[in-house]
Amino acid sequence: MTPDSTPAVPATHRVLLLNSTRDPYDITVVEQPTPQAGPGSAIIQILGASVLTFGGKVFSGQIPYPYPTPFVPGSSAIARVAAVGPDATTLEVGQLVFFDCFIHGRDNPNSLILHGLYSGFDAGSNKLMENEWRNSTYAEYCKVPLENCFPLDERRLLGNPADGGFGYSTADLMFLHTISIPMGGLRDVGVRAGEKVIIAPATGAFGSAAVVAALAMGAQVIAVGRNLEALEKIKLLSPEGRVRTVQNTGDVAHDVQELTKFGPANVFFDISPGEAAKSTHFTSCIQALGRGGRVSLMGAFMELTLPLMSMLQNDISVKAKWMYTKEDMRYIIQLAEAGYLKLGQAGGIQTATLFPLEQFEAAFDAAAKTGPCMQTIFVP
Incomplete structure (x- = not known):
């Protein structure tokens, strides 16, 4: 583990809880028990989670997306692995990962959800979001499927350019x-x-x-x-x-x-x-x-x-095409680690602002106003 690696998982953690769909927001920051890793899952510590440009409209009900309430909304995230289930074969505690919010049913690939945003097209999709994968990444910790954690070459992406790295920040990586x-x-x-x-x-x-x-x-x-x-x-x-x-x-x-x-x-x-x-x-x-x-x-x-x-x-x-495949996600990361996909300032990409969970209204407002190649991020 690196010096800033994830510590032991705490008993409780802070989350952004969407209580109901209402305009203005019915959202609060509360303490919840931290989830535990089981077979097929990992617990990740969120370093940054993307805020969609239309996220505020979705979570205030202006755009009627289906999702259960109450729940913890979210999106894809840059994170560190905090704990893994007993069937994990390569993921390790402390590892830097990209968490992909596009979750597929393991026994039915047609059951699809966008974790923390959209409960899909059928009863199987709804089951995924109403139960096991209900709470997402606008939180300090999150339980996620093992197969949705993509390891990142931390030395290459975050390392000093003098040592062969690109010198990106974790916020820069969120553009993935x-x-x-x-x-x-x-x-x-x-x-x-x-x-x-x-x-x-x-x-x-x-x-x-x-x-x-x-x-x-x-x-x-x-x-x-x-x-x-x-x-x-x-x-x-x-x-x-x-x-x-x-x-x-x-x-x-x-x-x-x-x-x-x-x-x-x-x-x-x-x-x-x-x-x-x-x-x-x-x-x-x-x-x-x-x-x-x-x-x-x-x-x-x-x-x-x-x-x-x-x-x-x-x-x-x-x-x-709706969304992408896991092979597409691996390809994107490969391009970034090889230097063909440039992120951050080198790629002309700006992070408008980093917001704590408590400033959710400001975060949603900022995201709605961002321009080309700009991003807004929650930093729990």
Whole structure:
């Protein structure tokens, strides 16, 4: 164990408890018994947990996500292993890990939850969140599945650059969560080094993370958005010029002309919010693809009208993706440890603020106001 490794697990710990869905928040910081590790689980000490841009709306009931109450909300986290169950084979106490909040049912991979946020699509998913995995990471300690703890090379990621490390902070590592979602869609359509990838919209939390992900994969990026100032910030993510920008004007013919100035694109990746379902960028970006182009849809969450004739003529394939796989998560960590995925200041990524649990309202408010490649983090 390193000098700052996790001490013995205390009998109680502080948690952010969501008592009920109400606007304004019905949330309190309380002491609870610390969970114990059993077969298939680990207890982790939370060093930092991601705050989603829309988290405040979810936990105040403005966005009606299904989850049990009362419960401890949360998200993915950077943590240290505090205890492990008897069937752990490689995880060790004190080890630095990334905890992935996307939990699958062990006896049914179709039962899926987002730990601390969303209780899934079926009765099996609901059972996971209502019982064993009810309480999440907005807490000092958390019980999690062994298979959702991904070991991190601490010496490489946090170490001194003079000794071959990257000098990241644990807060810098938290961006692995934001980037995991678009990485799932990009890998799902097989993005390869050197390909041109259109990302739209590219200026939100997950769109800007998609740009970072595509660059780490060796792709060229055409970033699309309405806000020119935000697009200029996205362009700075690649000083070597692998990011070009195109404003979405709503004029399909004009936008296609601008997009194709860089030659036919190979991939169009979309992660639009629901209100963008009728946006013209779906048509313009698909029409800017070359023959055999691929489309990855991760956003909108509504019925879309796509340019079918253009898609038929150019053999365009479309795949929809919710979240990512564990292999995607391992790949992201591998890219970070190899230096292809740059985090923190080196990658143009900012941590807006670190918040203690007691400042949950300020944390949710700050997260809602963050710009491209910015993150907000709870530090219990």
